[in-house]
Amino acid sequence: MITNRRFKVLICFIAAIALSCTKVGAEVLDKIVAVVNDDIILHSELRKEVQRFMRTRGEEVPLPESVIERQVLERMIQEKLVDQEMKRLKISVSDSAVESAIEKIKQDNGWTDEQFQYILQQRNMTYDEFKEEMRKELERNLLIERVFQSKTVITDEQIDEYLNESQNNEPTVRVNLSVIFIPKDQATDKSPEEILEEIRKGADFYEMARKYSKGPAASEGGKLGWIELGELAEPLQKVLVTMKPGQVSPVVPLEAGYFIVKLESIERQKIGAEISPAEREKIRRFLFKREVNRKFREWLNGLMKRSYIRVSL
Secondary structure, three states: OOOHHHHHHHHHHHHHHHHHOOEEOOEEOOOEEEEEOOEEEEHHHHHHHHHHHHHHHHHHOOOOHHHHHHHHHHHHHHHHHHHHHHHHHOOOOOHHHHHHHHHHHHHHHOOOHHHHHHHHHHOOOOHHHHHHHHHHHHHHHHHHHHHHOOOOOOOHHHHHHHHHHOOOOOOEEEEEEEEEEEEOOOOOOOOHHHHHHHHHOOOOHHHHHHHHOOOOOHHHOOEEEEEEHHHOOHHHHHHHOOOOOOOEOOOEEOOOEEEEEEEEEEEEEOOOOOOOHHHHHHHHHHHHHHHHHHHHHHHHHHHHHHOOEEEOO
């Protein structure tokens, strides 16, 4: 006897096969690569996600594309399952809640609007993309609360324990930066290399930033202030750790555009007991996110075992 759910899956699968066989001449337009309960994932959707993954990682991807394709498909299947559970449990997060969470992150990190804009820029993210990422994180928190019937709470004792364990870790590195940013898709009077050459010949960095930079704090000479090194894109981190205060970097190409960075100063600080309330809250959020992710993986593994998943890659 076919249950109602199995009947829906069967209809969905037949429809997907029909779609996958649609042709113009002898060319297949699309095909199904996975059935996830009542939903399907098409090859065109998978390719779009793979291309986005490759574009954001650039030359840092050491794996064959076929392996990446399977990894991306597995993530898409997991996202389908999560979306289905969200709908079933009627979980959603309002725009105001997402924006409040973003403001809290900025406050905990001590970011100005310009610093936050710079962090998004060198990650090649728009504000809307970051907002959507934050929405998913908040929804995941609510999902875990609903599934486990309890809130995830990080106590002061857990924070103290983390601090004690961190005594022998690498110090936190903060950098005081000024930045010139040239978008890839925007024409300027001078190329990034020409701007850098003028600076090396004696032109004032801050004046050049005011004149040519399209990044945050351009009107203030590109002066961003203090940012933790770990918040920056990896290519920028690799350049900055080789520099001394007062030095100007070579042109650093990223997906969003070209960066020229002046290292104003650098600070290395061991995590210790004497930290500010804002730093404690930042650690609390880190531990909270880590615990929620642990519970989420546990729940997701069980959900995948209970679900109907068929892969045709």
